[in-house]
Amino acid sequence: MLRASCFDIKMIIRFLLAALLAVAIMPTANNVARDPISAGDVEMPAHLAADVKAHIAHVAAFYGIKTPDLHFVDSNAAGVTIKEAKNSLVEIRLGRPVQTAFYQEHSELLKATAAHEVGHAVMMARNQEFALLPIIGMYAIGFFPFLVVFPTRRGITVAAVAIGSGLAALGSLPKFALPNDAYLFLLGLLAGSAVLLMVVRWDALLQTKAGEIIAPHLPSRQAFAGAGVIAVAAFFTAYWLVGGMNVERELRADVIGACANDPATMKAALLHLSNAPTSSLKEAFDTFHPSMEERQAMLTAMENKPLRNQACAAVQAGTTSLSINGRVIQ
Known part of the structure; x- marks a missing residue:
């Protein structure tokens, strides 16, 4: 014994x-x-940064949360939303993939990416974000x-x-x-x-x-x-198993991004994140994110106005069950 x-x-x-x-x-x-959490800030055109910040503030106000801080950072990750342990401040950090000339010329795509990250901030405020x-x-x-x-x-x-x-x-x-x-x-x-x-x-x-x-x-x-x-x-x-638990949160953030802009813009923002298409093998190993095909299919379904209205109302409430294309979103 x-x-x-x-x-x-x-x-x-x-x-x-x-x-x-x-x-x-x-x-x-x-x-x-350097990684998405500790990367240093990068200068962006002042008018563009102000425009994105205003959009973030608008979306945050719509969901009744405190406006997250915005930083453009020197990182390979398109977007990361973090919560500082010391002061509970939420920061949205947008990396190099969305700092390109293309995104600067098409600011609506940059704002859609930022709105997706606000979606994660909303989940943090509701204690629905993925646990460590x-x-x-x-x-x-x-x-x-x-x-x-x-x-x-x-x-x-x-x-x-x-x-x-x-x-x-x-x-x-x-x-x-x-x-x-x-x-x-x-x-x-x-x-x-x-x-x-x-x-x-x-x-x-x-x-x-x-x-x-x-x-x-x-x-x-x-x-x-x-x-x-x-x-x-x-x-x-x-x-x-653990990655699968995060997929619905990523899709929910996509829904919030689509509601803050429109589904077509959110689709375009996702498609232009990389100059090279993501391989199916790489997507298979990334169990923490839905495949691009699944994300595009969900956003295409949201182009149906009644479904979009239902989805947007559900994510705004935060407590209403929501499924799109058979996938649980909330």
């Missing part, structure tokens, strides 16, 4: 350590690289199998430090500046290494003096490979 309790405690400690690493992903990325805890749990699930297989405290500690250092190193590279990108690459690297060690003989290395010191702290090749397979399977299962 005592032995079982000790085993449970060790498992709990390992999972808490995995959770701690998961919690550290965002601040680590913020401190070593499921995301932390999702990331922790991916780390946990690797920490479980290390047999000693020193081994676990070194593994945790290595994972944390890997996240920091990847986050310092522009390609992996977004925390999720750094995490996915590191998880793939760990899983790939685990499988590779099954075919690479490293016994000779462990027979050296240094190898004899570290060998007791390392998992077996089979255990490490198993951890890699389980980690990938567990993470992507959680990624799919």
